[in-house]
Amino acid sequence: MKFDIWTFLFQVINFLVLLFILKRILYKPIREIIEKRRSLIQQRIEEAEKTKKEALELKENYQHEMDKLHELKSRMIEKMNEEVGQERKKLIGRAEEEAARVFEKERAVFDTEKARLEAELKDKAIETVTLFAANLLKDVSDEDLHKAIYEKLFRELQGAASHIPEGKEKDRPLTVDLITAYPLSEAETRKFTESIESLLSQSVILNTIIDKALIAGVKMKYYDMVYDLSLSGQIKKLALKLKETV
């Protein structure tokens, strides 16, 4: 085999021609498409990273908002608890006041009722005692006792002459009611009238009334003065005394 310059040159030219053609129809388009895809991929990666970044930012913002909301919630709960506590205290205070007021009222009502019942009981007791005394005295009293009491009145009338007020209209006769449990004799009535007249230095019209309710003794009434020496009067006095003391 010998060296052939023409074949050598042809092959060199062939290579260069093929290089030129392939550069146009193969390498250039392939390179372009590869680079285009790479740039597209790069772009997609950048977009994905951007989206990821945005998502992260959104997540962060969301977290931040959630934290704020939690904080607000806990603050509101705290405030609400405080308000509820205050309101509860207020309500409890008011309820206690109301309860105290109701208690006081009920207590006052109870006290009043108690006092009323006690008074009623006392009255009943006094009434019973009075009735018992009156019945007892009714059984034991008689005209002698009556006389004795009358005598006592007569004596006391003499002793207490200075206490008897003088009549204002001396020229007119004074009407004196003498209420008695047993009828008085004519002499007794006259003696009594004279005594009164001498005491008052005034003429007297004696009006004698017989009242069995007095049990024994007499009761004298003129002007607005009552001088009671009857047993029923004494019992009434005793009842009054009991009411005042018991």
Add this chain to the structure above:
Amino acid sequence: MKTLNVFPEKVFSIGPVQVTDTVITTWVVMAVIIAICALFTRRLSIQPSTGQEVLEGIFEAIEKTVKDVLPIDPWLVIPVLGTLWIMIGFSNLVGILPMMKTPTADLNTTFAFAVLSYSMTHVFGIATQGLKGYLSHYKEPTWILFPFHLIAEVTRTIALAVRLFGNMLSGDMIALILLGIAGFLVPVPFNLLHIVIGIIQAYIFGVLTLVFIAGGIRSQS
């Protein structure tokens, strides 16, 4: 016995210019390569078809290989390397077809490729470092070694050419001899082996060119 000749023969001549069957086969190979490339790159899109995926995968592999070796934009070297690979690969394989000769079994062809490879080494070396910078590596480490640098340049180019030529010619000759002495089907396994050898030799040629270019670019550093 004309068709059994493994050596190049003159087909026609235009004046002093002689056109051998090697050159004509190379034109056929070129036409086939251009047709296939045109077919593959006709409808390139962002959403790739299966064929486009394979093509892009091959080019991305080439790009990665070049990027690992060279410190420059890989797409400056890829067209040269790619064309060498494609042209030598197709030339190596075309010989197994009936009535076709292997262009790389012609020393003129392999020598042309080796000279182109050698030239590319200098072109890229000068382009990246400047003429002075590139030439200065010949005096490294001392001027005394300058002749050895020259011998290395020549011998490696010759070695490149002869390696490819020898492998391809031997494959053709073995097939031819076996066909002559053993019969019709016996050369088939050897032809299959020839396919493997053809692809490997194309790859070796391209990788060596890449290594030489890398050596030329990095000689200064």
